[in-house]
Amino acid sequence: MKNSSAKRLFITLIITLIIFSAEIIGGIISNSLALLSDAGHVFTDSFAIILSLIAAIIAKKPSNRKATYGYQKIGILAAFINGVSLIIIAILIIFEGYRRLISPPEINSNLMLSVAFFGFLGNLLMALILGHKHEDLNIKSAWLHVIGDTVSSIGVIFAGLIIKFTGWILIDPLISLLVGLIIIYGGSRVIKESLFIFLDFTPRGFDVNEITEKIGKIKGICDIHDLHIWSIGYGIPAFSAHVVVDVKLLSEADKIRSEIEAELIKIGIKHSVIQIESCKCSKNSFYCNLGHPHSDIHN
Known part of the structure; x- marks a missing residue:
C-alpha cells in the first residue's frame, strides 16, 4: 500500500482481530463481563478500522468531475459512523453491567488478568502505530477507538486484581460501566467534530x-x-x-x-x-460596514 495511513490502519486491524479473538474466548471461559465488554469494544475497533481503512484509500483519490472537491468527506463519514458505533456498543455494555450488578456471576480472575494484560499490550502497540497527532478525523476516530480500549484494558486489569485479592466480584460490572462512559465520551467527540464539517459550520479557530x-x-x-x-x-x-x-x-x-x-x-x-x-452592496448584505468612507451601510 502506498498510502502510509492505510498501512498503519491495516497493521492495526491485524492486531485488533488477534486481541478480539483472545478476549472473547477468555471472557467466556472466565465469565468476566469487564473482559467481554472490552472484547465488544475491540469488535467495534475492528469494524471502525476496516471502515477507516476503506475511507483512507478512497479519500486519497484525486478530484474529478464526480467530486470536484475530492473525496475527503468520505473519511469524515467514516468517522461519524465510527462515533455512532462507539456509543451503541457503550450503551450495550452499560446495560449488561447493570444486569450483572443485580446478579453477579463467579469469575476466573487469573484467566481474566492474563487476557486483559495481553489486550493492554496490544492496544498500546496499536496506539503507538497510529500516533497521537492527526491531520485526518478518520484516523483520529480510529485512534480514539484504540485509546478507549487501552483505558478499558487497564480497567479490566484493575478489576481482575481486586477480585483476585479481595474476592469482590461487583468490581467487574462496575468497571464495565466506567468503560461504557469513557467510550461514550470519545464517540460523542468524534460525532460532534464530523457534524461540524458536514453542516458547514465555521471551523474551530476561525473568527x-x-x-x-x-x-x-x-x-x-x-x-x-x-x-x-x-x-x-x-x-x-x-x-x-x-x-x-x-x-x-x-x-x-x-x-x-x-x-x-x-x-x-x-x-x-x-x-x-x-x-x-465594483459597486456597493445592498443594505441587507452580510458584513458590509468596515468603517470605510465609501460605505454608507451601518450595522
Whole structure:
C-alpha cells in the first residue's frame, strides 16, 4: 500500500482481530463481563478500522468531475459512523453491567488478568502505530477507538486484581460501566467534530469578524458581503466572499485579490474563491460596514 495511513490502519486491524479473538474466548471461559465488554469494544475497533481503512484509500483519490472537491468527506463519514458505533456498543455494555450488578456471576480472575494484560499490550502497540497527532478525523476516530480500549484494558486489569485479592466480584460490572462512559465520551467527540464539517459550520479557530476586519484593512476595499468559511475536509478550511472595490483597472482589482489570498494563507486558509465587484452592496448584505468612507451601510 502506498498510502502510509492505510498501512498503519491495516497493521492495526491485524492486531485488533488477534486481541478480539483472545478476549472473547477468555471472557467466556472466565465469565468476566469487564473482559467481554472490552472484547465488544475491540469488535467495534475492528469494524471502525476496516471502515477507516476503506475511507483512507478512497479519500486519497484525486478530484474529478464526480467530486470536484475530492473525496475527503468520505473519511469524515467514516468517522461519524465510527462515533455512532462507539456509543451503541457503550450503551450495550452499560446495560449488561447493570444486569450483572443485580446478579453477579463467579469469575476466573487469573484467566481474566492474563487476557486483559495481553489486550493492554496490544492496544498500546496499536496506539503507538497510529500516533497521537492527526491531520485526518478518520484516523483520529480510529485512534480514539484504540485509546478507549487501552483505558478499558487497564480497567479490566484493575478489576481482575481486586477480585483476585479481595474476592469482590461487583468490581467487574462496575468497571464495565466506567468503560461504557469513557467510550461514550470519545464517540460523542468524534460525532460532534464530523457534524461540524458536514453542516458547514465555521471551523474551530476561525473568527469571521477578525478575518473580515483584516481583509477590510487592505487599501481599495469598500465592502465585503456573502462571506462564508467552511471545511472541505478535516483540517481543510475554505473561504468565499464578494469583495467591493473602488478601483477602475482590472490589474488593480487583481492585486487586491492577491493581497486577500495572502492574508488568508497567513491564517491557514489555502482554498478561497473571491468575487470582485465594483459597486456597493445592498443594505441587507452580510458584513458590509468596515468603517470605510465609501460605505454608507451601518450595522
